[in-house]
Amino acid sequence: MGRGLTVLTAALPLILMGPAHAGRSCEAKKPTAQVIERGMKLAEQTSAALDAEHARSGTRVVVLGRAGQDLSKYGLRYSHLGWAYKTAEGPWRVAHKLNECGTAVGHLYRQGLGEFFLDDLWRYEAVYAVPTPEVQQRMLPVLQDTARVRALQHAPYSMVSYVWGRKYQQSNQWAVETLAAAMEPSTVQTRDQAQAWLQFKGYTPTTLKLGPLTRMGGRVGSANIAFDDHPNDKRFADRIETVTVDSVLAWMQRTQLAAASVVVVLR
Numbered sequence: 001m002g003r004g005l006t007v008l009t010a011a012l013p014l015i016l017m018g019p020a021h022a023g024r025s026c027e028a029k030k031p032t033a034q035v036i037e038r039g040m041k042l043a044e045q046t047s048a049a050l051d052a053e054h055a056r057s058g059t060r061v062v063v064l065g066r067a068g069q070d071l072s073k074y075g076l077r078y079s080h081l082g083w084a085y086k087t088a089e090g091p092w093r094v095a096h097k098l099n100e101c102g103t104a105v106g107h108l109y110r111q112g113l114g115e116f117f118l119d120d121l122w123r124y125e126a127v128y129a130v131p132t133p134e135v136q137q138r139m140l141p142v143l144q145d146t147a148r149v150r151a152l153q154h155a156p157y158s159m160v161s162y163v164w165g166r167k168y169q170q171s172n173q174w175a176v177e178t179l180a181a182a183m184e185p186s187t188v189q190t191r192d193q194a195q196a197w198l199q200f201k202g203y204t205p206t207t208l209k210l211g212p213l214t215r216m217g218g219r220v221g222s223a224n225i226a227f228d229d230h231p232n233d234k235r236f237a238d239r240i241e242t243v244t245v246d247s248v249l250a251w252m253q254r255t256q257l258a259a260a261s262v263v264v265v266l267r
Contacts, residue, residue: 035120042266043113046126049264050084050092053130061085061136061143063175063258064094065245066116067123074208078127078245081172082116085143095143097171099157104223106157106171108150124266129249129258135183142182152177152191158226160242163205165229166191172243176203203251206244 031039046064053059064084071079082096094116099106117126131139142148154169161168169177169191180194180201188194210227227235234241252258 031118031120036118038124038266039117039119039121040114042121042124042126042264043117045267046117046128046264047092047113049262050086050128054086057130059086059130059136061139062128062130063249063252064116065127065249066119066121067125068119068121070122071244074206076206076244076246078249079122081175081245081248083139083143083175083178084113084116084128085140095149097153097169097174099159099171099224102222102224104157104168104226105155106169106174107155108153108174126264127245127249127261128264129252129261131252131258132256135179135257138182138185139179142178148181149178151189152181152194154191157224158229159222159224160208160210160227160240162229162231163241163243164195164199166195167229168226170243172245172248176243176248201251201255201257204247205241206247208240208242209238210240 050059050062053062062084063081065078065081067078069079071077080096082094084092084094086092092113093110094113095108095110096116097106097108117124130136153174154166156168157170158168159170161170161173163173176198177191177194180197181188184197188197227240230240249258249261253260
């Protein structure tokens, strides 16, 4: 019960800007008791796993992902990424970007694990990767500092924003661009500089195969989906290059910025 209260207390959000709806429509139904219970149990299990990492190696920062949407038809397992860090008070918090009510705007939040997993998830499964000590040392002060964590935040939002574009910025894109700024604070102060660092470090985006009818339907039906930032030669060849959780985790392991991913499945 004590751990449950700790996770629930940590779920109270410290909002950086605006109300959070985690990418949902504002007309979305309220979560059921079962959804809340399952989300809190996943949060407790994830908290226990992260606490074990902390006890074992002093881990203070991890890359944390969730499966909020079914992206299996694109070969993807996870949909949303954030940076989780251990607070001086004990609980873990997550800094991440959320889409505002399905609109074309995204804001940043600090939330507890309970709030992070409160959505009606597609699959009750978490994934995290422990960065190297150097990455953690550079990321932690950024995550604790509201001004620094917001430095590369760009409000215009598209779920499929072009990986090397600056017109929009989706959640996973903010996460890796902020990593770039944390690793090279003296030279990475803008989004284009962050993207140049990511290219230099060999980051490879996910290429989604989206035909014209799919693109048209997504653009017309959702304010938070846009394709006009993608280069014409790639867009009209049905190649939509964007930042995904799966590609970030694979890249960080490949470049030895983080260890192999660890999966937490709701028991």
